[in-house]
Amino acid sequence: MSLTRTSSSALRVAVIPDSFKGSATAGAVARAMAEGVERACASARVSARSAVVPFADGGEGTLDAICSAWGIEPQRVAVTDALGRPAEGRYAVHTVEGRTTGVIEAAEANGLPAVSDVPLQPQRATTYGVGALVTAALDAGCEEVLLCIGGSATTDGGAGLLQALGARLLDSSGAQIGPGGGALADLSHIDTEGLDPRVPGLRWRIACDVTNPLLGPEGAAAVFGPQKGADPQDVIELDAALGHFADVLAAQTGQDVRETPGMGAAGGLPMALVSLFDAEIAPGGELVAEVLGVQQVVAEAEIVLTGEGRLDSQSLGGKVVDTVRRLTPDQTPVFVLAGSVEISAAELDAAGLSAALSIARGPETLNQLSAEAETRVSCAAEQLIRIYLSGRAAHRPSA
Incomplete structure (x- = not known):
């Protein structure tokens, strides 16, 4: 989206927000910000050049953000959810400079919200459905996949995904093991003879916003298992099963x-994909920024607007706001609009952010803010730009 009037003094604005989760998508927030910028500039009789890039950090909402930025609609395909039930998932395909990339949000097929209607089954939940999304991307001619992995209901080390792509995970008798992380305790051998022949040549890039190792007190089962329904005994068993899966993979791949x-x-x-296919794993914000060309956008801006639903200390640890700030040249101011601002001015300054404004007009409930999120964001962006333009005019040399 570009809002442009020709003028040598045009205000060059980069609008790069995350979604306001539960209230507005990144695309909707970005459009609202851009509309506020345009109104402020029109009132001040200043031309506006706004580069609008809805953003995400590789977690929930990344697919929608990328589709919005690319101006495309996601494709739909039949999948199964984390419990093996029929479902519908989405993915995106885009070709740039002759290279076709598929964007897959794994939670479209193994997400926690999709199985919240029944008791959670942490040992049985499987990534098998993600394989249908990968296969659809391959059928569309994709040479690389950007796999966004947040929001999962699974703890199976990617075993189900391997099975969906044609690998056979066998027990000591040569029979296929069952679904889910718990079944990995029975694994003896991984047979890749039936693997889709297109898979080894695929470039895998995994968007990840955590650095946890596979096992132990900071591992997949211990840290994330409880939110997927794992009780203390499940955690112990899943951790052991993942360790056994890692042993089998190491024995077969040498790494x-x-x-x-x-x-x-x-x-x-990520484990199965990294072990077998040398998948790249990187901070989600950085991978998405690369795909969307964010670095070039902020390099050309005079001012950058970003935002998210709640700005707190976690926002400064690799999330969207932090990624945008790190990619922006030091001399360029970065302003944040958020539903709530829960960090101090000193923390903002230490993070290299110019200021942060809440869209709230006073003590309000989340429901009140959510109902008017886009309107509030647009008004806050307009006010912020009015203030910025007043300061710019005050510092302009007199004739």
């Missing part, structure tokens, strides 16, 4: 990745 940062993400999902 042991269990201590690699990020292997514990999404129930260990």
